[in-house]
Amino acid sequence: MSAYLLRTAEESDLDAVMAIETSVFANDAWSRDGMSGELAARDTWYVVAVPDDDRDHVVGYAGVLAGYRTGDADVQTVAVAPEARGRGLGRTLVTELVAHARRRGAREVFLEVRADNPVAQGLYRSLGFEEVGVRPRYYMPDGVDAVMMRLKVPATVTEPAPAGGPAPTGGPAPTDGPAPTDGPAPTPAADAAATPAVDAAHDPEERP
Numbered sequence: 001m002s003a004y005l006l007r008t009a010e011e012s013d014l015d016a017v018m019a020i021e022t023s024v025f026a027n028d029a030w031s032r033d034g035m036s037g038e039l040a041a042r043d044t045w046y047v048v049a050v051p052d053d054d055r056d057h058v059v060g061y062a063g064v065l066a067g068y069r070t071g072d073a074d075v076q077t078v079a080v081a082p083e084a085r086g087r088g089l090g091r092t093l094v095t096e097l098v099a100h101a102r103r104r105g106a107r108e109v110f111l112e113v114r115a116d117n118p119v120a121q122g123l124y125r126s127l128g129f130e131e132v133g134v135r136p137r138y139y140m141p142d143g144v145d146a147v148m149m150r151l152k153v154p155a156t157v158t159e160p161a162p163a164g165g166p167a168p169t170g171g172p173a174p175t176d177g178p179a180p181t182d183g184p185a186p187t188p189a190a191d192a193a194a195t196p197a198v199d200a201a202h203d204p205e206e207r208p
């Protein structure tokens with residue numbers, strides 16, 4: 001089984017992202033122009049999952065809209081190619097979006113999910129999202145309701161290192177990038193960072 005890592009999506013990932021998008025979202029895939037705009041927009045951040053030994057091969061992606069210090073954020077999308085599912089990638093991708101939203105100052109993260117998508121709903125619930133409403137017939141042309149969900153982003157808690165004790169275990173997974181500036185937090189992010197076979201590469205802090 002491949003090990004995976006996460007990296008910030010680049011414009012050159014557009015073809016690979018669209019290949020997954022159009023195969024996974026049969027009736028409501030975003031257009032290429034729409035996705036291109038998402039990748040380039042100032043307040044969105046997209047992350048892709050790639051095999052550690054083939055970093056141009058995108059097997060999953062996710063994006064969040066998080067204006068700096070607006071107080072909230074919206075999960076835009078998440079998708080994992082069918083052959084890479086069930087290994088924790090979806091959980092890790094969404095967890096990275098939440099971590100990014102926290103770094104941008106968000107206290108709440110919102111999303112909409114199709115009412116007929118119990119797998120994605122299960123993923124979000126397992127990460128602490130709660131149902132806060134329904135938008136009837138939101139997804140067209142299918143006429144499927146959207147379930148609106150919200151996560152209250154837990155505050156970051158920094159704990160002192162144990163004096164003279166053994167090196168801590170279970171912390172953030174090894175990264176390619178610089179050490180994260182946030183301390184470990186009692187959030188799904190910390191759990192997901194330790195997901196086997198997934199290395200989450202954090203990006204430097206973004207500033208508007």
Ligand SMILES: CC(C)(COP(=O)(O)OP(=O)(O)OC[C@H]1O[C@@H](n2cnc3c(N)ncnc32)[C@H](O)[C@@H]1OP(=O)(O)O)[C@@H](O)C(=O)NCCC(=O)NCCS
Pocket residue numbers: 024077078079080081084085086087088089090091092112113114117118119120122123126
């Ligand atoms: C939703 C999706 C991203 C999950 O990706 P994944 O990599 O398979 O997810 P993970 O392996 O991280 O699983 C995380 C959780 O999702 C849920 N889940 C995943 N596969 C599931 C399945 N076959 N049946 C039920 N729940 C499932 C579980 O809650 C799981 O947690 P658990 O492993 O503790 O039980 C993926 O199925 C997908 O791309 N689906 C199509 C696109 C989509 O629906 N996107 C969401 C749009 S709102």
